[in-house]
Amino acid sequence: MRLPTAFALLPAxxxxxxxxxxxxxxxDAGRGDAEDGRTTVASLACGACHSIPGIRAADGTVGPxxxxxxNRNFIAGTLPNDPGTLAAFVRNAPSLxxxxxxxxxxxxxxxxxxxxxxxASLR
Ligand code: HEC
Numbered sequence: 001m002r003l004p005t006a007f008a009l010l011p012a013x014x015x016x017x018x019x020x021x022x023x024x025x026x027x028d029a030g031r032g033d034a035e036d037g038r039t040t041v042a043s044l045a046c047g048a049c050h051s052i053p054g055i056r057a058a059d060g061t062v063g064p065x066x067x068x069x070x071n072r073n074f075i076a077g078t079l080p081n082d083p084g085t086l087a088a089f090v091r092n093a094p095s096l097x098x099x100x101x102x103x104x105x106x107x108x109x110x111x112x113x114x115x116x117x118x119x120a121s122l123r
Contacts (some may be wrong), residue, residue, distance in 0.1 A: 030113075031083075
């Protein structure tokens with residue numbers, strides 16, 4: 001490949017690297033227990049900020065409603081809605097979306113995977 005060609009490719013490579021988000025949760029993301037996730041979501045008061053179907057008194061309006069989250073293509077408008085990314089996001093949103101108002105939440109990795117399974121079940 002001639003040098004000018006290599007330089008021409010640099011912006012494309014930079015774009016690809018830019019898409020390389022921080023590591024997502026462990027490899028078995030996507031095998032979480034939605035029912036356990038529901039219990040965790042209820043106990044962590046996610047509903048203080050979010051309206052969440054199936055969780056009693058979860059009617060917060062600080063963040064977006066989580067209704068139908070399983071049908072959405074993007075998390076927070078920017079991240080791909082796959083189980084690993086969703087688990088990483090609910091655990092530490094600011095590490096993925098700097099400046100976001102969604103706080104890091106005290107979840108173990110396993111709990112985050114269960115929470116992601118619960119959220120994905122919201123259709
Ligand atoms: C202090 C308020 C607050 C708490 C508590 C909170 N969130 Fe959030 N959450 C937000 C805000 C604000 C956003 C919007 C973030 C953005 O778009 O950058 C958000 C975004 C999200 C999203 C992406 C929604 C979308 O439409 O893309 C998910 C999923 C989510 N939160 C899940 C949770 C879960 C699960 C918990 C509990 C473990 C939780 N949140 C606790 C404020 C909160």
